[in-house]
Amino acid sequence: MGRLTGGDPSLLRRINSAVVLHALRAAEAPTLTDLVKVTGLSRPTVEGVVEGLIDTGLVVEAAVDESATRRQGRPARRFRFRVEAGHLLGVEIGPHRVAALMADLGGRVMGSAHVEVSATASADERLERVRAAVTDLLKRAGVPGDSLRAVGVATPGIVEADGTVRLGTALPGWTGLPLGERLRRSFRCPVLVENDANAAAVAEHWKGAARQSDDVVFVLAGLSPGAGALIGGRLHRGFGGAAGEIGALHLLGREATPEEVLSPTGEPLHPLDEAQVAEVFALAERGDERARAAVERYLRRLVHDVAALVLALDPELVVVGGWAAGLDGILEPLRTRLARYCLRPPLVAQSLLGEAAVATGALRLALDHVEKQLFAVESTVTARR
C-alpha cells in the first residue's frame, strides 16, 4: 500500500479545489450556495476556492439575469467554468491523410481540418502537413496558438510512453521517430502520442459504439488488424505500448502474408491501397468466386485474430472499425463465428465514428490530460498495494 496522506492540508486543498471545479462544470452557472450544497464543503472554503479559480482564469462570474434583479433585489453571484480558457487538438497522422480536430476545454469540437498526404511522403513532409493543417484550423477559428493546452496525436505503430515510435512500418521514416519530441517543438504544450487503434478505442468509448461498456476491444480492420483495448474504462497500452498488435501472430509462420490472403489472384495487394481492397469486397458482393474465396480467407484469419484477443482479454464488447468498405459484410459472420470460438462470446458492434474515430480519440487523450491536471486528485489519494 502506498501513500495514505490523511492529514495533509495541501492535499485537502487540492481535493476541495477539484470538487468545486467539478461541481462548477457539472452545473449551470451555480451560486456559492449551490456549490456549498453540492460539495458538502463550508461556505468560506468554497468562496476561497472560487476566488482562486477566478485568478487562474478557469472560472468567471456569470452574467446576471436582469429580470431576476428587479424581482428580488441584488441577486446572488453566479459562476461558470470557462471552457474557452484554453483549447485542445486531436490529430491523426495516417498513411494517406492528416486530420485535426479542435475543441474547447469542455471537449466540444469547434472545427476540423484534413489534408491528403502521399503514402510515400517522408517523415519531415508528413510533419509539415500536420503543422500546415493545424495552422489553418487555428486561423479559421481565430484561436491563437498559445491557447492550446494539450495536443493528442494518434498514428499507426507501436508508440513508447515518451512519444517515440518504436515500430511503424506503415509510414516511411516512422520507426524510431521521436514524434512526441518533434511535435512538442511546434506546439509548446503537452503532446500525447498514441497508437491509432488505441485512440479509436478511446473515441468509441467516449462518443461511439462503446459508450455503454468499460471493457472493450476495438479492432482496426486492415489487411493486418491492429487493436486497442479498454479495461475498466482505461486504455490498456501494455508494458511497452505494444498491446493489441495481434496481426503479428502470422508474421513468422509459413502462412500467407496479409497481402496475399485477401487477393483473389494470388498477386499481393498493396497494404495501404484501400480502393483495391474495396474492389475485392465489391466483387465478392457481386458473386465473383475468387473474390468470395479471398474474403472468406480474410474473414477466417480476422476471426482467429479477434478470437485470440477476446480469449486473452474477455471484453464485454468488440467494436470493429477501419475500412469503411466491406465492413458491413464481415460483421455478421464475425459475430457468429466468435460466438462459436469464444467461451464467453462478446457483443460485436460496428464503429459509429468511422473515419473520425482516430482523431476523436486523440482529442479525448488531450482532454484527459488537461482534466487530470485540473482534477489532480486521483493519483495522490489512491491507496495502492
Added chain:
Amino acid sequence: MGRLTGGDPSLLRRINSAVVLHALRAAEAPTLTDLVKVTGLSRPTVEGVVEGLIDTGLVVEAAVDESATRRQGRPARRFRFRVEAGHLLGVEIGPHRVAALMADLGGRVMGSAHVEVSATASADERLERVRAAVTDLLKRAGVPGDSLRAVGVATPGIVEADGTVRLGTALPGWTGLPLGERLRRSFRCPVLVENDANAAAVAEHWKGAARQSDDVVFVLAGLSPGAGALIGGRLHRGFGGAAGEIGALHLLGREATPEEVLSPTGEPLHPLDEAQVAEVFALAERGDERARAAVERYLRRLVHDVAALVLALDPELVVVGGWAAGLDGILEPLRTRLARYCLRPPLVAQSLLGEAAVATGALRLALDHVEKQLFAVESTVTARR
C-alpha cells in the same frame, strides 16, 4: 468523475483509521509518538483511533521491556497489530488433489494440508475432501473455525464474480456449480473463488518469479494452456472471468486436439494424466524421434498461444508453470521463439512456486479481501471518470 467527498467526516475517520493501522503494521511496536510522526495526524486523533482498534481486537498493547522501565522511569506505551486476531485459508481444488494453506492476518503461512482425490470424483465428494483437509489443518494448528476471516479458493474453469463455475470441463460436475455458495455454507466467512491460472499469477507476483513486475502473464502449461494476467499489479479477470483461456483458440479449427498434439503414437493422451505426459518429455529427452516430434508440435502450439497472449497484452514478463516435468526443456525454445514472434518480446521465467502456486494465490486473494476491509479507503476516495 465519481464521488469526491472532500468534506465527509466519516470518510476522514476511516482514512485516519486505515493510516494508523497501516503504520502499526509497518513498524515494530510503535509508541503513540511514533505513530503521530509517521502519519502526520494529531496526537488526539491517533489516540482515538488506537483505542478504537484495541476495542475491535485488531490492536493490542505490546509487552513492555522491563530493562527500559528501570532506566527511564515509566516507559511510553507501545502497540502492535494482532496478526493472530484472525486466520486465512488458501485452497486449491484440482483434478487430482485438494491442497490448503493457512495463514495469520499478516499472510504468514502457519500450516498446510493436502489430500489426493480421484479425477473422476463427483463435485460432492471433492467438496467433502476440501472440508476434511481444512478440518484437519485447523485442528493440527489449534485454530477454531470461527477465527477464519476469509477463504480463497482456486480451481480450473471459468469462474464468475459470485463464485459460480461457468465452465469447468476438467472436473466432473464442475460446470454450473455454485462453488462459492456451497463453500460459504461450510465456512461462514467470505469465500473468494478464482480460476487456478489467475491465482497462480497472483502468487508468483506475491512470492515467486514475478515479484519485480506488475505486468505479468502466467501460463499454466497443460495439454491445453490456461493463463492469468496481472495488469499494473492487479489481476485481470475479464468482463466475465474468462480472460486468458487461450487454449480454446484451437477448439473449433480442423486442427489436432491438444491430446493428439503431444502424443507420439497418434493415440490421444489422457488430458489429466501427468505421468503419461512426463513420459513423453522423458522419451524426447532420451532421443526418441516420435516423442521429439510430439514435443516439437506441442511447443509450436504453445508458442503460438503464448504469442497471442503477449501480442494482446504486452506484458513485461511471462512466467511458465504447471507441469513440473518437461518445463525445463521448453523454457529456452519458448523464450527464443517468442522473441522472434513478438514485436516487443517479454522476459520469460519459470515458476518459482511450482505446485504451491495455485493455493498460495488463493491465500493471497483471501488476504487481499481482508486488507481491503481493514484499509477500506481506496474505493471511496479514488476519483474516477
